[in-house]
Amino acid sequence: MTQAYDIVVVGAGMVGAALATGLGQNGFSVALIDRDSAGAFDPAQSPDLRVSAISAGNERYLRQLGAWQKMATMRLTPYTRLGVWDETRHPLSNLLPARLGQTIFNATDLNTGHLGHIVENRVTQYALWQCVREQPSVDLLAGSGVSAVCQQQDQATVTLDDGRELSCQLVVGADGAQSRVREMADIGTQRDQYSQQAMVISVRYRGAVEDITWQAFHPSGPRAFLPLHSAGDAFPQESWASLVWYDSPDTLSRLKAMSKPDLLAEIQRAFPPELPPLTHIDACASFPIARQHANSYSNGRVVLVGDSAHTINPLAGQGVNLGFQDAQCLQDLLKECRRNGLNLSDSSCLQQYEQQRRPANRRMMLAMDLFYYLFSNRIPPLHLARNLGLGMAQALPFAKNRVARYAMGIEEELPAVLQLLASRLPSLPLP
Structure with a gap:
């Protein structure tokens, strides 16, 4: 027997669960499918290795869904400052004032309480799964994979691994980035x-929870500090943080092979002095990074959101923010589609989704590549330019704040000078 829905969402990660919740709140019947299940939150559990910097713009979206309130009862960490600076030493460095190549973005300059929040991915996902389960028109089919997607003229049929069929x-x-749905819809990628x-x-680390997240750029790649929550009564006067170290695969393999005490000492030596004194390493993992973009965001009755459509350099934790923006955009367009009496796979609706989201996603992808290319090298002219650029950014609050508002999801357009530079990036090799 085939069960009928308006929409079948494959993938109940943060973006898929957010979209299913929003669709359910707007009266759509939805099947949300995922191979995994979200475990219960345990406040005594160590932090998730996977964390995201959720922007102020997407905080509003998660509040609308009812997820943010649930996340706040678990744990999330606001940050009010974002630091960026150049740690590359070069003969030109001696010609420049110390830390000229540094800028600090501050929430007070934007008349806001915070720039964003650092949140463990499993906290966000668990909160969204709770929201999904509150929607009477959404069925969460956990522990199920998809074996086939068949498109017909009047509907699509999704076959699960256990043989069940869903029509929509x-x-x-x-x-995700290795999307089976994208593959079954015959949508290629670059x-x-x-x-x-x-x-x-x-x-x-030793000390109270910090209110700043920072990235120091080295020729081998950035090294970043993301503050998390207090370590609690078990470890008084200590706090948790997530560190990110970009480097060659060989270097990271060497680091992962170290004992935890040796790795702790190596991190403290290799990171900037702004890193607070570390007391313990809980876990670590490395992963390759890639820029990927689907050739089309839809084909027939299949549409892509989040990492299925695009992946970017995780430099500023913007990947999930773009995914939430996809979800909100598609949700709103599908509401309009239904209001106009159109089929939910109407080509004009799906084309409008791509017309809105592809340029926005591409801008962020190119902006991340721009920063990555400018900083991950020792080329003298670029070394001078980036130091002067960061120094000017600090000295020109209007320009600096435009960049901050873009990263926060408050403004959709990059400053003009960054758009010009980013538009020329495709001709540059990736570091």
């Missing part, structure tokens, strides 16, 4: 692999 007007692929990888390290 629209299938949403929210199943993919560029970076030479560096990223290593994520969960640590405790």
Whole structure:
């Protein structure tokens, strides 16, 4: 027996669960499919290795869904300052004032309480799964994979691994960078692999929870500090943080092979002095990074959101922010589509979704590549330019704040000078 829905969402990660919740709140019947299940939140559990910097713009979206309130009862960390500086030493460095190449973005300059929040991915996902389960018109089919998607003239049929069949007007692929739905819809991608990888390290440090997240750029790639929550009564006067170390695969393999005490000492030596004194390494993992963009965001009755449609350099934690923006955009367009009496796979609706989201996603992808290319090298002219650029950014609050508002999801357009530079990036090699 085939069960009928308006929409089948494949992938119940953060973006898929957010979209299913929003659709359910607007009266759509939805099946949300995922191979995994979200475990219960345990406040005594160590932090998730996977964290995201959720922008102020997407905080509003998560509040509308009812997820933010649930996240706040678990744990999230606001940050009011974002630091960026150049740690590359070069003969030209002696000609420049110390830390000229530094800028600090501050929430007070924008008349806001914070720039964003650092949140563990599993906290966000668990809160969204709770929201999904509150929607009477949404069925969460956990522990199920998709074996086939068949498109007919009047509907699509999704076959699960256990043989169950679901019919719908629209299938949403929210199943990540290696999307099976994208593959079954015969949508190709353009993919560029970076030479560096990223290593994520969960640590405790001595001191209170900090209100700043920062990235120091080295020729081998950035090294970043993301503050998390207090370590609690078990470790008084200590706090948790997530560190990110970009480097060559060989270097990261060497680091992962170290004992935890040796790795702790190496991190403290290699990171800037702004890193607070570390007391413990809980876990670490590394992963390759790539820029990937689907050739089309839809084909027939299949549409893509989040990492299924695009992946970017995780430099500023913007990947999930773009995915939430996809979800909100598609949700609003599908409401309009239904209001106009159209089929949910109507080509004009799906084309409008791509017309709105592809340029926005591409701008952020190119902006991240611009920063990555400018900083991950020792080329003298670029070394001078980036130091002067950061120094000017600090000295020109209007320009600096425009960049901050863009990163926060408050403004949709990059400052003109960054748009010009980013538009020329495709001709530059990835580091």
